[in-house]
């Protein structure tokens with residue numbers, strides 16, 4: 035029953051996103067690709083940070099591993115990114131599982147776990163910067179092929195193809211997310227998030243399931259990293275292993291509602307256009323704000339403000355908070371009408 | 381047949397010996413009450429049996445297998461489940477989903493799990509609240525939820541830690557009824573910690589008394605009520621009848 | 625005082641020692657001594673080789689040691705602020721470094737616009753950062769006091785993004801450095817005596833500004849330590865850190881203590897900022913390095929432990945400079961992160977453990 039409803043929503047959304055590009059110009063298409071891309075990464079983060087409640091502040095490690103693996107395999111060995119991205123996913127899953135094992139085994143929890151993930155991500159960045167075989171700080175550049183190639187996943191002329199790829203990725207990721215949420219794995223992850231001791235007492239092998247969550251999340255994230263490398267055409271350690279990726283990845287699910295299936299997508303639908311418009315705004319600010327012209331930082335500053343507002347005023351994200359707001363509104367309206375009838379009665 | 385053997389079990393916290401060389405057995409189908417003043421080590425004993433703590437000395441044998449030092453989830457897998465004195469509901473999940481977490485232990489199929497959980501929720505009397513988030517439950521509701529979740533793991537032996545604490549006499553009485561029903565319907569063996577004397581006396585076949593970590597008596601309720609050492613252990617602390 | 629509190633420092637110390645060991649091992653030619661045609665005993669050959677190496681490279685190592693210890697003092701001060709905030713509020717203040725960056729820019733403006741000497745400016749920077757801390761607490765931290773831990777981490781992360789990018793918009797990314805017109809060559813110390821800078825100790829160079837930063841950090845740490853240990857306010861802070869409800873019960877306004885502690889913690893980075901600006905230019909992310917090191921030091925040194933913070937600071941300073949020899953070039957934190965993860969793994973209980 036409920037299962038089919040989630041998939042119905044997914045089917046509806048797929049239809050909408052399949053039709054949208056027909057009406058989109060180049061700019062809007064780019065915006066759409068970016069939107070789906072962040073929704074995809076947010077969905078990956080959500081499995082670990084939202085469902086299992088293991089707040090990751092270091093997803094750039096998985097992202098970077100994915101980006102570098104597929105790119106190195108492609109550039110050095112001519113292996114198609116379609117294959118390479120799964121190799122990267124495997125590496126990232128292994129890395130995530132190892133990291134999870136180490137930290138969980140020793141009982142690192144809560145915000146210390148978040149800091150540990152951050153440390154692991156920073157470490158992988160530093161190691162990447164010092165590794166000559168992946169070109170250290172200089173980074174790797176995709177070749178220019180002068181056209182579109184499905185087998186190499188490089189589309190220089192037709193951006194729509196990237197859109198198709200990322201839409202497909204998002205659909206698959208969402209299906210995985212729905213499946214997890216509605217099955218044993220999801221129930222166990224939520225139980226772990228809510229109370230680990232209680233979960234263990236009910237027979238949940240918490241260590242094992244936490245590691246599984248990290249590995250799945252890492253693998254999906256890594257494929258996102260490969261997509262980034264293909265689309266952007268260039269990667270370096272600061273770009274793909276940097277803190278900004280870790281932050282950006284968790285921003286959408288947190289804003290939309292972490293722990294909810296549709297949180298990351300909702301978050302991306304709100305935040306991505308906002309980000310683009312602030313960029314445009316800064317490029318061409320109105321007269322009285324002209325000092326902002328060309329100044330970097332405003333978009334990220336806004337993110338900072340959004341995070342603060344979300345944490346203080348809507349800790350459950352949009353998906354979680356809107357029903358609460360509606361409820362409160364309804365109660366207030368009803369309360370008013372009640373007091374109105376009381377007035378009348380008197 | 382002996383279902384659980386606790387053999388010279390000792391658990392220390394630094395210098396404090398919370399459980400001190402305790403040995404006793406529980407027979408299949410029995411309800412064993414466990415009483416003792418606050419801080420006697422009852423919860424610690426549960427924790428040492430159910431895998432939350434690793435005891436320093438002694439053995440626990442459950443259903444023929446040594447389970448000393450096994451992790452909590454493995455112990456549960458073998459059919460020994462415990463509830464928590466300080467209830468630990470999965471607050472954001474609704475009642476049914478809470479119980480489903482327990483029910484998933486014995487199968488992976490969502491439909492079967494769902495209907496099984498549904499039955500248990502009805503059985504413990506939370507049917508009307510099945511779709512309420514657990515955080516909205518009253519204390520009595522939360523205690524029932526603890527029972528339901530534990531029951532869903534299809535245990536052979538259930539350790540209940542003060543499922544009546546903080547309840548009104550009426551609510552306690554209702555829980556006693558539920559526990560009795562559980563015993564009937566599911567053929568369970570129970571080890572029950574309780575401060576509410578009336579309830580534990582009527583519920584138990586035998587009662588074990590813990591004092592300063594030591595087992596000072598284990599006998600039928602009538603014998604325990606007359607036992608001098610037991611009464612002494614409670615000196616300065618009135619027997620709690622019904623209320624708590 | 626329990627030795628357990630210093631277990632983290634011990635682990636850190638071991639890493640430092642092994643760094644020294646690896647450094648020597650990698651650079652001394654042992655194998656030559658094992659060759660059959662090697663002259664003399666193996667041991668004396670090794671000793672000879674080692675001393676030869678030491679004569680050539682020892683100075684690099686000593687310089688790293690001295691620089692590490694000097695900057696380590698400042699790290700310790702920054703960490704002290706963080707550890708106090710953690711001890712009392714149980715919040716990991718990710719914005720600690722960003723607030724330090726604010727301190728750097730304030731010091732810079734004082735110097736650049738008003739011509740106020742940075743060391744004199746301490747008397748403005750520190751109170752100013754204290755008040756900024758109070759405001760930040762009231763506006764941002766307080767409303768989320770009861771939020772889950774990771775949300776509080778997120779909150780201070782948002783604050784970091786806000787501060788960093790506000791600074792980026794106002795000051796751009798261009799580093800802002802100041803140059804003192806004293807402290808090189810003959811320098812008159814408070815009219816008391818004259819010293820030659822940079823000093824050479826043990827053939828390592830110590831510049832005036834770094835020495836002053838180190839000493840200043842020690843002085844501020846000592847003052848703070850005295851406040852925490854001796855004054856009523858300090859007692860109230862320690863009581864709140866140890867047992868919040870109990871403190872509230874005996875009439876301590878814990879909310880007020882929260883705010884004051886956040887202010888004091890922020891004042892620490894104000895002092896650190898004024899002390900390092902003469903040799904660390906301000907840019908919008910300049911505080912990051914101090915932020916990360918402070919976290920690790922807090923993990924190392926134990927919660928609310930002033931001595932632990934100082935000790936941890938010195939260890940991290942040393943580690944960083946020594947790994948700098950292994951990976952020349954960018955300011956390398958790898959060794960520091962290794963320590964971090966080791967400590968996280970081996971004494972997570974110490975993280976949550978006793979405060980003050």
Ligand SMILES: Nc1ncnc2c1ncn2[C@@H]1O[C@H](COP(=O)(O)OP(=O)(O)OP(=O)(O)O)[C@@H](O)[C@H]1O
Pocket residue numbers: 393396398416417418419420421422423424425465
């Ligand atoms: N994790 C722990 N660390 C240190 N001491 C503990 C720990 N858990 C329990 N204790 C101590 O062990 C002793 C026994 O505690 P326990 O909780 O088992 O008592 P209890 O019989 O369940 O009491 P109550 O009736 O109050 O629930 C107490 O003195 C308690 O302070």
Ligand SMILES: [Mg+2]
Pocket residue numbers: 422423424465
């Ligand atoms: Mg107890």
